[in-house]
Amino acid sequence: MQKAAIEKNNEAIAAQLAPVGRETVQDRVYSELRRALIGGLFEPSQVLTIRGLADALVTSTMPVREALGRLITEKALEALPNRSVRVPPITLERLDDLLRARILIEGEAIALAAARMGPRQIATIETILGEWDEMRALKHKKDVDREVTLNQSFHFEIYRSCGSAVLIPMIESLWLQSGPCIRVAIYAFSEAGEVDTAQYHRRIVTALSTQDAQAARESLVADISRPFTFLRSKLQAAAAKDQT
Amino acid sequence: MQKAAIEKNNEAIAAQLAPVGRETVQDRVYSELRRALIGGLFEPSQVLTIRGLADALVTSTMPVREALGRLITEKALEALPNRSVRVPPITLERLDDLLRARILIEGEAIALAAARMGPRQIATIETILGEWDEMRALKHKKDVDREVTLNQSFHFEIYRSCGSAVLIPMIESLWLQSGPCIRVAIYAFSEAGEVDTAQYHRRIVTALSTQDAQAARESLVADISRPFTFLRSKLQAAAAKDQT
DNA sequence: TCAAAGCAAGTGTGATCACAAATCATAATC
C-alpha cells in the first residue's frame, strides 16, 4: 500500500510546477481590447470592424466578434443600428453620469477597503506610489501609458481589498466606459499646468493607513473628479466656440 | 417639379407604417436567457451546454455561444475552469454582497427618480400596483411568473425615470445575478406566511408621489431586503442542519 | 448640372466543419 507515498510525491511535484493555464484566443483578444480601451488607445466615436481588428490582432474573426459582443454588453462599446460598432462618443451628460456612478461605487468600495486593508496591502500601494515618484524624477520623457497603468494598479489594488466580488466587476466596467474620456484628460493635464496626481494618491494612502473610511472616500472623490471636471469645462468651452 | 409632393407622400406613408426593426437571432437568444435567469427558471449551480440550449431554442450553436459569453461577462453566468458554464451557486457571502450592492445602487437610482417622476410616471406604477391587487383578488392559483414580471415592471419603471444611462444597466446586471436566488425566496414566501409585497410597494409609491427621496430610498431598501434576509436565514438553517 | 439608379466592395450574421479537451463507461491490472 504505497498510496500515501504516491500522494505525497504528487503533492511535492505539484508544489514545484506552476499551473499552465489555458487561456483561449478569445480571452486574449478580450483582454487586449480592454487594455486598449482603458488606456484610451481608441478615440471616442471611432468605429471598429471585426475583420480590421482580426487582422490587427492576427487571428480570425471568430474570437474578435465574441469579444466585441462582450464589450458591447458592458457598455464599453456601442452597437449602432447599422450593426457597426464604435467606442461611445463623449457628451456632457454621459460625463456627469459616469462620474456620479464612479463616486457612488468606488467610494463605497474604498470605504469597505479602509476597514480591511492590512499593512501588507498598504505596503503594496506605497510601492506603487514610489514607482510613480521614480518616474516623475526622470521627467525627460512623458510616459503617459505608464502613468495610466500605475494609476490603474493603485486604484485596483485598493478595490481588490474591499472583498466584494460584485462591486469590483462593476468598477471595471466603469473604468472601461470612462477610459476613452480619461485619456484625453490626462493628455491635456500633461500639457497644461500638470498638478501632481501623486499628492491626491498620497492623501488616500494616509487615510487608509489610519483606517479613516470617510477621509479615504473624500480623497478618492477628489482624485477621480479632477479629470472629469477638467474635461467638462473643456467640452463646454468647445461647445461655446461651436455656437459662435 | 413634383419633389415636394413626393416628399409629402413619403411622409404620409411613413406615418402609417411601423418600423420593422431588425432583431438578430443572437439578440432573441440573449433576451430569452435573460428572461429565464431573472425569472429564476434556472436553478443555482445548474450547468448549461451550448448545444443543449441551441436545441431547446431551435437554433444553431452560434447565437447561443455568443449570448452565453455576454451573460458570463455580466456575471449572470459563471465560466468554470472546465470551460463549461453554470448559473452561479448561492452562498451566504454572495447573498450579502449582492444585497449591499443593490441597496447602494438601486437606492441611489430611486432617490434620483424621486425628483424626476411626474404624474405620468406615478400613474404608470399605480397601474402596475392595480394589476397586482387584481391578481391577488382571484387568488385561486398562484401565478409566480406573473408576480415576478409585475415586480420587475414596477421597479424598472421607477429606475427608468432616474435618467442615468449608466446606472440602469448595472441594476439590470444585479437583477440578473440575484434572479436565481430570488425565485427560491418567492416560492418560499408563497408557501410560508406570505406577507403582502404590495404594501411595501405602496409605501414606495406614496414616498415618490410626495417627492420624498429619503423615504423612497428607505422603503425600497425594506422591499428588496426582505427576500434576501429570508433566504439568508433559510440558508443558515440548512447549513446548521448539515453540520449535525 | 444634378439627382437617382445601378454596381461593386466591404461587413456582420449564422451555419457547418475540424479539432482538442473533458467526461463517462467499460475493461484491464495489481
Add this chain to the structure above:
DNA sequence: GATTATGATTTGTGATCACACTTGCTTTGA
C-alpha cells in the same frame, strides 16, 4: 475488489463559407 488505463461520446473553440445588408462610387437619365 479497488484503481488505473483505454475507448467512445460529448462539449467548447476556432476557422471557413454563404448570405444579406450597408456603403460608396460610377453611370445614366432628365
